[in-house]
Amino acid sequence: MYLLSSIWNADDWATRGGLEKTDWKNAPFVSSYTDFNVDACQWKDPYPDCVSTTTDNWWDQYAAWHLNDDQKLDYAWVQRNLVIYDYCKDTKRFPTLPEECWLNPYA
Structure with missing residues (x-):
């Protein structure tokens, strides 16, 4: 198992249609992970296997x-006030939304 992260420029679509630009003067962008521990179980659709067994x-x-x-x-407050892009609402780029957009784990 490994952890992979990346940064990419999405100024043209992920920032309220380009209204909020990335300030590249802050580059290089650095992320770090300290004491990263993973404790997991095997995934079996639709939930991890361990949910039903332990x-x-x-x-x-x-x-x-x-x-x-x-x-x-x-x-709900975060969605109303802080989310600037939600790909589950981007029907222009995704006419057929990804499956996870139809799931509502917070209901």
Whole structure:
């Protein structure tokens, strides 16, 4: 297993249609990962296999798969006030939306 990250210029579409440009004077952009630990289980569609077989791990607990009422309100606030691009709403670029856009894990 490995971790891969990248940065790319999406000024023309991911920033409210180009209204907010990347300030390239801040380059080079650096990201780092400290104490990165992964504890996982095998994925079996539609959920990880361990969800149905154990409750020993944090990801098997109800709270890891659901938001409480306060978290749902916080999530809605972030979507209204901070999200500047949502590819699930970009029907111009994606006439057929990706499958994950039809799932609503926060409902």
